[in-house]
Amino acid sequence: MLGYYLDLALRSLKRNKVLTALMVLAIAVGIGASMTTLTVMHLLSGDPLPGKSAHLFYAQVDAAPDAKKREPYDVLDYQSAMDLWSAKRADRQTLIADSQIKVHAPQANQPPLMLMMLSTTADFFPMFDVPFQYGRGWSAEDDATHARVAVISADLNNKLFGGTDSTGRSLRLRDSDVRIVGVLKPWRPSPQFYNVAGGRFSEGQTAAFYTKPEDVFTPLGSGLEINGDNFQPFTCWGRPSMPLHLQSAPCVWIGLWVQLDDAARVAGYRRFLEDYVAQQKALGRITRSDTRLRDLMQWLDFNGVVPRDVRLQTWLAFAFLAICLFNTVGLLLAKFLRRSGEIGVRRALGASRAAVFAQCLTEAGMIGLIGGVAGWLLTLAGLWLVRRQPTPYADMVHLDPGMFLATFALAVATSLLAGLLPAMLAARVAPALQLKTL
Template sequence: MFGYYLHLALRSFKRNKALTALMVLAIALGIGACMTTLTVFHVLSGDPIPGRSGNLYYVQLDPQSMRGYQPGEEPSAQLTRFDAEELLREHRGDQQALMTSGSVSVTPERAGLVPFLSDSRYASADFFPMFDVPFLYGNGWSAKEDAAHARVTVISKSLNQRLFNGANSVGKTLRLDQSDFTIVGVLDDWKPTPAFYDMNQDTFGDREDVFLPFSTSRDLQMTRGGSLDCWNDPHDDPTGLNAPCVWIQYWVQLDTPAKAQAYRDYLTNYSEQQRKAGRYERPTNIRLRKVMEWLTFNKVVPSDVVLQLWLGFGFLLVCLVNTVGLLLAKFLRRSGEIGVRRALGASRMDIFKQCLVEAGMIGLAGGIVGLGLSLLGLWAVRMQPASYAKLAHLDLGMLLTTFVLAVAASLLAGLLPAWSAMQVTPAIQLKSQ
């Protein structure tokens, strides 16, 4: 019967080409607007490290003074250097990494290249395995090299291409801030979106090109970036070991819920110890959030993207209302035909199914046209100056969603018209013929 319903739908389309075109256009416009905004939202709100995000936690402590204290408020978003190095030394997680952003001067040995500044990340050794960072050549440094303040570095694939024409540069020397570093690894393509590990930077922009041990960066007093918040006078060095300033991000990997609970208890005990020692003044206030919880807390998806998403669905709803009216007009105009079918033995449910198949066909055609409009809309998004704009691409999942949403929307729009059509009384229609 489904094939027969398709045949009837195609005949109906040919008889009412203008009305059919209007309905297809209405569905297509709604799907185009909705899928453009939904795709952008999907890209920006996705899991940046699937498979591992459930075991990675961001650590927050509250080392600030009582000045301006309000009970129940959120603790500092970053750690002091003392706390970060102490947690790293006590090593209570499966893996853990402290880090901060910075900027270094790169002096190329390659002829024709002049020195330039490059974004950098100062981190501890577990950064690479914990975040599942892929390597093209070599690997990251070890905890022993962290402790030895070794002058080693890992560079990005793009920087390796720029400096060494993409060749294996492991073991070569790279001059950073007037100091020589040995390259131990070259990253493969790696761009988690958003950059969850540091919410103090452009989370949708370019990633760092140079990675080196945090301990080495402090020895050489390399330029740091990102946010720094001090509650007392740090004197001449806000990044010193005992400076009353928070500026370091700290992540820990905990592979089971039991380990996560044990680590929360550990942070609570650590805070109590620091308060007894006189370093902390405020009551114990710790947070331990998973990756997706941390992104949600920081409202990583721009508010204008959320607004556009609601507007897209609103426009689709308007288009569906118009489609309902057009389908009602189309089906009721065929009351005589429906009455004849009923008189020849078709049940009300047969009429209902026939009308829904026709509505689904309109939705499918609208989805095809809407896909083209979505691609055009995403192209327009990529032309915008926002840092996330270049990420607006339709993946396979969203491609399938386009057609599923189009057909589902048209079927929903067809329910009322199909129900009205199935109420047609055959006797009255036959008498009027």
């Protein structure tokens, strides 16, 4: 039966080419616009560590001396960070702080580069499933001894060592030589989640959260010894003395991520944070008692990581799709009702209402499918345009298989939705009335 309907639909579409083209065009343009923005949205709002993000938590306490009612600072001061981290109360825990540093490879004949360096701790790599191409991360002992070791990105390895296994070779970070112990595979989490902080102060201009990960990773203690005065505070509650020594400054600048594998551990860690704050209050070091422990996705949400312009574009695209939908409904209505006579004959010859309805919907679906193909091409064109934009996430924009299928699903769903009402009206055509006028 479906084959027959498809045949009928094809004939009908061929009969009025202009009207068909108009409908296909409307669907295609609507799908193209909404799928372009939806793909970008999907890319930016997705889970950077599917399956693991629910076990990763961002811990916050606030050592500032004020009593204003506000959210705790987005990052920690040195003392709190080191206390919480060295207590090792979570399954894994890592500290995060980045800084700009001059990097030079003695073997590579190239001028020095200014790069971002992430100073962190050994758990960073297993905790965030960071993929290695050569070597591995450093050990907890390297953290403790402030070892002069580093992990570098695939990009930097390509630039300095032509992509060969550079583990064991040395890299000059500012004035210090460090030994490369690991080289990452290309790694592009979206967003660069571990560094996300301060999103609520950015007025929706959060594209910077989607930049590439740092090129150099060093143990926190080593990073501070090598490049301490180039670390920037997130904010300070007092004027730090100059030159800046962040470990003793009244500033917040370190992030703490913990991995907690089950609900009991989470509850336990919450209690631990509260106890820590209570103890520090008793010591007189901390005055504010609020603590936070948000999981990865909650933390991203709290920071509103998806740029405001991207959300605005998505809204606009869907308003536009709605207009295209109304348009298609109108045109389908015109098309079906124009064939009232023909439908009357079919009904008189014994076709049921359901059969007429199915036939009309088949035709609408076919328009959707053709519109989907055109919409897919328009989506590719749209994504190409997005890639040419000077945004940090431009290089990540592509149509993954899921979104490719979604394009067609959305196109067919839209056209079926558009065809519903016209098909219902067409099915209600009274056979006798139509036959009379023939």
